[in-house]
Amino acid sequence: MRISLNWLRELVDITMTPEELAEALTMAGFEVEDIEDRRTWANGVVVGKVLECQPHPNADKLRVCQVDIGADEPANIVCGAANVRADAYVPVATLGTYLPNIDLKIRPAKLRGVPSAGMICSLTELGLAKESEGIHIFTQADLKPGSDVRPLLGLEDVILDVTSTANRADALSLVGIAREVAAFTGATLRLPEPADVAVQTSSASLTLKISEPQACPTYIGTVIEQVKIAPSPAWLQQRLQSSGVRPINNVVDITNYVLLEWGQPLHAFDRDRLQAVAGGSNLTLGVRFAQTGESLKTLDGQSRTLQEQTLLITANDRPVALAGVMGGEETEVHEGTQNLVLEAALFDPGAIRRSARSQGLRTEASARYERGVNQAELTVACRRALQLLTELAQGTVVAQETETRADQSWTRSIELRLDRVNQILGPIEVGDDVGDLPAAEVERTLTSLGCSLAPTSQPGVWTVTVPPYRYRDLEREIDLIEEIARLYGYNKFCDTLPNKTEPGYLSVDQVLTRRIRECLRAAGLTELIQYSLVKPGEDRQVAIANPLFVEYSALRTDLIAGLIDAFQYNLEQGNGPLNGFEIGRIFWKEEDGLAEADALGGILGGDPKEGKWLQSGRDVPLSWFEAKGILDSVFQRLDIAVEYQPDRRDSRLHPGRTASLWIKGNRLGTFGQLHPQLRQERGLPESVYVFELVLDVLLNELDQDENITPAFRPFSTYPPSDRDIAFFASVQVSVAELQRTIIKAAGDLLDRVELFDEYRGETVPTGQRSLAFRLVYRASDRTLTDADIEPVHQKVREALVEKFRVELRS
Template sequence: MRVSISWLKELVDFDLSPEGLAEALTMAGFEVEEIEERRTWADGVVVGRVLERQPHPNAEKLSLCTVDIGTATPSTIVCGAANVCADIYVPVATVGTYLPKVDLKIKPRQLRGVPSEGMICSLAELGLAKDSEGIHIFQQEALTPGQDARPLLGLDDSILDLTSTANRADALSMVGIAREVAAITGNPLKLPPSQSLAGIAQSSPVAIELTDAKACPIYIGTVMEQIQIGPSPDWLKQRLAAAGTRSISNVVDITNYVLLEWGQPLHAFDLDQLQAAAGAPLTVGVRLAQSAEKLCTLDGQDRQLTPQTLLITANDRPVALAGVMGGEETEVHDQTQTVFLEAAYFDAAAIRRSARSQGLRTEASARYERGVNPAELTLACDRALQLLQELAGATIVGQAEDRTEVGRITPTRTLDLRLSRVNQILGPTVESNAAGTAALDRDTVEALLTKLGCETKPVGSAAATVWQVTVPPYRYRDLEREIDLIEEIARLYGYDRFANTLPAQTARGFLSPEAALSQQLRAAFRGAGLTEVLHYSLTKPAEGDQRETQVVLANPLFAEYSALRSDLLSGLIDAYQYNLEQGNGPLNAFEIGHVFSMAEGELVETEKVAGIVGGDSRRGRWVSGAQPLTWYEAKGLLEEVCDRLNLTVDYRPDSAVPRLHPGRTAGLWVRGRLRLGTFGQLHPELRQQRGLPDEIYLFELDWSVLKTCCLAQYSGQMVRFQPYSPYPAADRDLAFFAPVEIAVADLQKLMLKTGGKLLETVTLFDQYRGQNVPESQRSLAFRLVYRSPDRTLTDSDIEPVHQKIRAALEKAYPVSLRS
């Protein structure tokens, strides 16, 4: 919000410089992004009176002006504006003046052979307008040539560009900032003059009807006649310009002025247009829109309304977006004579949903979204009516008001505050004489709370001071707990006035088991040669059956990002294709992220681990011969990661994933009953569509299962070191015919279990199907490695175990041993 220092000084007295005020507000929790010194825009610009205007002898579009600028001799100034004439008062930039907005320094010079001493300025040259058709002409009376022009232009001011936190809705108004400055300085607050209009006739030609008690608890509508539409006075235009608001007409400017002053949005309807659009008698209401309804707003946009859009209606016909923007059909224009002024309190959540449904954010909606003060609604309305009477000649005909049960209740809150808790949280303060430290006392806390507008009532004994603190209505949405009051005390007292203290007890920080596992997993993938990638959770909508379970946004910013991703593989495939197209070669990558889906109407969010590997990493290098990654090599990369996590995984045939090769896909299982995920080769059809190489392999793991399996084995246990055996190993080969449907993993598991401690590893080194092999069977050859940690094994040690394994295989499976 842009805060005018001169306007602020009318609401609270202070002698701080703009820099000092910015520092004080910053220490109080506000961010001052910029100090705009408007005095420098026209330093050296004075009031001049044009005594005589003559045509330029050498140029048709130039004028030769004699101007009195308060010096002994009038100045001769060449001017190119069409509206210059004799006997007018104008702003004149004297010789030596620098105009920063147009980066121009005024020097004596010759213009078409005629000397010119100075420049008659337009508002654009002074930084007060983007474009100007001619020079500015002062309308004020009793001006003195040579006087400083800045007070007449509103440039004797400084502007603070101030940002408040989202919880400080009261800070989006000049009165709110004035309250803050009054609390900082201790000076009294001077609220804007407001004439009580309690005697307004309650009989109004317009009726009010509220049907949604939560969305709009209070609505005040005032009918005025004999409105004289015209330009606003200079002081009003200048204050709006300082706040960054364009002047339109006196009626519209007054509603914007009260918005800036009190933080209460108002809206003025042309009553004649309102009745012409809806008919008479007229009833104004507030309701949610229907899907088929449309409305053309003040910005000229035809808007398709949604059930989340809150509307102002006239006889149930939409005429405005409630709390956001008015309708073009009922706007105030140059011929307006009767006005219906709206002053309402809308629910913050309702306006937030409504504005987002239209992709629209205005000054009004920004304040309603944070929450306006319903207790000051009538005060702001009376202030606007007073200005309309003074500046637009309005005659008030009547006023109608409707309040629901919620609107009749003034929001109040009483909190208990303990002095002991204040000092426990904030600690000791640093005394001004640096003689030592002391805690905040009772009187200081009460004084600070009073500055905030709170009412304090001590309860209990003086030794254990406790207050019942009543929060003012304008801080109702902000001060909700005891800790909020403690924060306000620290903020006003000054954070720098508290002593530096360290915690009495400290402890080393540590990672949670889940975070440590995540780091270990990432390190394992990097060690296997994979690069971590990140993708947006938002993606484009899916097609076909997947769309039914995909989470689609109701109001997306872009069509390409209008749904939440349901898997990680799509993003990895896109990244792989993009890298190839950019000439970067194949991409071996992994990603850890959240995926989303809909199940029985409920949003389900899970975390997945996925990766993609494949292609020939040596392509384009000096080595010759393509060596693409095989299925077993890709499987080995994943097994390497699992080994680093001490996780044993079984691979079982699977064909449930459509984008993976039906004959080269395996389900990953842990302990035979927990499904960890899927690993497989990219489906040939998808590969051809994308123009990708054959050797691309993908995997997707369930993080919750991975976490359960990895953390369970370390629960309450220390990792024990197991030394390597210094004794040599002895190996034996075992070959047999086995049915194709028997998994190699099951055979290996049985052999390891039967072999006991002596059997170190079981490795498949040969597989053959063809001549001399029975139909529907295959020849498998395993190498079994035996080793003891304390001795060299002999044949007498190995042979009984080896025969036991042979017997176990023949008993468990229909195999035919060959060796």
């Protein structure tokens, strides 16, 4: 917002320079983007009186003027403006004057052979207008030639371009900034106090019908008759121009003036046009949301199709304005306007935000309503506008109606603790020493903001009553503490450093997670990162209350679905099959609420080999055992033992090629091949495998002492001795169960056991398969003999026969 210091000085005493004021505002939390010193725009420009105006002897469009600029002799100035004439008072840039807006320094010159000692200026050359048809002619009479033009043009001013934070709606006004300046300087505040305007009786009537009291808690409609539309006085036009607002006429300028002064948007309707649009003899102004199919032509000349979230002002239920955003063209004030209806209202910030967004509009009014205008001083702003309308437009107030929601309250009390203030803000500098912020300083600071403090029964605790104009901003104790720090001065608090600086470190879970990532990358998997937001429709999903898109309106319940999508996307983009993994969080619903956990997922389906010339350039799909071997290699690097058990719970996976993974009786996760039906629906290759592990179970296993600090085990210096055992076993018996039995029966002499052959064919009984294991025996203190091995090997045979009824073949 552009702040005129001349205007601001009328509201509060300012003794600081513009630079000092800008620094103080910045330290108080307002960003001053620019300081515009208008005094430099016309430094050296004086009032001149044109004594004579003759045609130029060598140019048809030039005039040779004799101008009295208060010097001993008139200045000879060549001027090309068509409106220059004798006896006119004009601004004259004298020799040596620099005009920064057009980057020109005035020097003696000859124009078509005639000397010119100065320049008669237009408002464009003085920076007061973008375009000018000719030179500026003062309308005042009996001006003194040679006097400074800056007081006449409002150029004895400095403009600060101030930006406030989104929570400070009160600072979007001169009154709000004046309150801030008074708070941090202690200066006297002089706010305008408009008197009540008498309402003259008239036949004019006005009725209000607020259908949406939540969206419009207060509405004041005032009828003013016998107004005279005319240009605003110079002082009003100059103040609007200094604030970046173009003057239009006295009525519109007054509403804009009150907007800038009090931060309260107002709108003036042409009463007669409003009645014509409404039809009938009575006039009822209403506030409601738009209905489908309604339209309105706004002041910018655009016909707008209204949405259901668009808030409207209606006349006898016909749309006449976008509430809090922009008025309608049919009812705007024009040169022939004689009667007005002045609107002063409060609108809900959320309703105006949605309404403005639905129409793609953002105006000065909507910007203030969206932040929340000063609801406590609505009537003050309305009285101020009525006062100016009666003074500058000779209007007569003949009717006024007000409708206010009964449950409104603009007061709030907050408990503030001195101990909490000092705990949050820390010590202050007290001379050469440090100390806590005293209670008197807290009271002084908050009182300067308009708060009232009442001590409670507890020492160092106040009940703080917030002023109505800060109702939307000051809601909690921490808000008051922020205000204390802001006004007392952030730079006055001590800088404290930690007593001891310690190097950072990773937690155990972070170290182990990085180790898991390294092992997965070492196995040839690429790390993937995907959104946690997914499409809705699955069981136990957690829905998002305010999603940006319908496609991302729920939280994922597992990682497998996203990995399948990523695999399919890479295929469709011509990038080939994907071998990748992801560590991320999953979410789901439970009977007693919501739950979340970290998971590790992966997908395998691409040929990892490089150089496929032996394969004629074709990828060879992974078999189930190759994919399982990649996962096993990760577990081997992590030095953990994982068991596989048949599993059919996930319908997305092949029922005969899916296993659940277990660690010491704890379920780790699932590994399996994609179901053929799902593979066909997605257009995926035949061999695609996925796994998902519970990360916490994996981390708990890795967090064991033997895994964090593994003990060294020396290799045996004695040779191993291996024995094979083959047998027919039921297909219902898993290899993991057989291995566990072998290891338990063989005892300490067994170094390792591995399955090296499986056969199913004509020679194998129905419902069984032929399995062959290799058992490697080794001792650490001697070379084993047959006498050592055979009893143990026989014990293994007997255990297998006894537990699983296998038929031994060797």
